[in-house]
């Protein structure tokens with residue numbers, strides 16, 4: 001469970017987040033949606049503490065993360081798994097070394113145990129026999145999958161994904177979405193996903209938060225979305241005319 | 255004002271870099287890698303440049319002292335002192351600022367703009383210490399060796415050039431090399447090379463670490479790293495010469 005209470009953030013006088021409060025539940029895939037430039041990445045980075053907030057607090061399982069000292073923050077962060085918008089795989093390490101990285105840094109596992117864990121995670125994301133390739137030798141979708149494998153290798157309690165399927169074809173995108181939902185349930189994680197992809201919203205929105213211009217405008221489940229009359233949200237999600245008409249038909253039927 | 259800001263941020267970064275490493279085994283592993291990347295790969299360029307500079311210094315000294323009153327062994331002596339005092343530490347450091355400095359800045363800068371540094375931080379790893387400390391230590395360990403290499407190759411280059419140009423005989427050159435030799439000059443030069451190595455590694459790491467933007471900014475950071483490292487090498491050369499030789 002992650003609680004965000006009244007956070008605000010500005011860069012050089014420009015307000016990017018404005019008094020946002022929201023809570024994200026365990027075992028669920030929570031979505032943050034919004035237009036490009038609406039502040040999704042900044043919000044996520046504030047939640048994980050990469051940006052310091054100007055105001056407000058973030059609570060992890062009831063503990064005030066914002067007020068913690070560096071050592072305590074580090075401990076909480078070791079329970080994080082994070083998927084960056086660009087993948088952020090370590091260029092100088094192979095796929096296998098990337099996934100194994102946290103095991104090397106934080107555990108006293110034997111080489112054999114590590115190997116088993118790495119193989120398990122890579123298999124979990126359907127990526128086998130690519131162990132010795134470098135990130136530069138992978139396709140975009142493969143990179144995302146390696147990044148997921150790296151994120152889950154230490155059984156995180158919290159998983160953060162910044163646009164996990166941007167730049168992927170719809171089918172691969174859905175595969176990645178499914179993967180995120182499955183591992184969230186499997187390991188009972190609290191997952192937060194940034195996206196502006198309507199497919200993802202329908203696929204995995206246990207809870208959806210819509211933000212625009214740094215403010216929260218709406219929250220609910222993906223089923224609520226179909227019935228909402230929030231004009232802003234409808235315009236954002238159903239920008240495509242045809243989809244819009246389909247939704248209208250659906251609305252009038254009810 | 256901006257300079258003070260830079261110095262403040264630089265000091266904080268270096269302080270963070272010297273924190274206790276998360277996992278010693280990983281640290282040694284990285285140290286070895288960095289020693290290879292920064293030091294061993296610089297052996298070639300240091301050797302080539304030292305050889306030719308030694309040769310040029312010798313020949314120039316010879317032509318500038320073409321006076322029957324001056325004994326030719328002075329050629330060996332002058333070449334030795336220029337190489338030991340300035341060339342093997344300062345000039346080599348300036349060359350390494352170009353090679354190693356730009357490499358450190360662009361590597362760390364790229365990691366910054368592609369969020370790899372954020373990824374480290376999110377894992378709960380002190381990115382400054384993980385990335386920068388092994389580079390500083392590796393380069394400081396190897397710099398004296400590069401300096402000694404430069405001395406040996408430079409003096410060797412002077413001998414080859416002097417003898418083949420017919421300006422000095424082997425016997426005179428060797429006599430000059432050994433004449434009034436002050437071993438402290440070698441210590442002086444090695445101390446300088448270690449301090450210059452620290453400057454190059456930390457200044458370049460600083461520019462890389464605080465890169466923001468994209469590929470273009472990485473290029474700019476790496477240029478700044480080379481320029482600032484060079485300026486500080488020259489400044490510290492002056493200070494150290496005063497401190498160590500006066």
Ligand SMILES: Nc1ncnc2c1ncn2[C@@H]1O[C@H](COP(=O)(O)OP(=O)(O)OP(=O)(O)O)[C@@H](O)[C@H]1O
Nearest residue numbers: 011016034035036037038039040041042043163196
């Ligand atoms: N480090 C920063 N310094 C200054 N301004 C920033 C910084 N990061 C983000 N911003 C500004 O904050 C606003 C929100 O950016 P953000 O990256 O959160 O958008 P986003 O919703 O993630 O967009 P996208 O969907 O395109 O990724 C933008 O106007 C951006 O210019």
Ligand SMILES: [Mg+2]
Nearest residue numbers: 040041085162
């Ligand atoms: Mg974003």
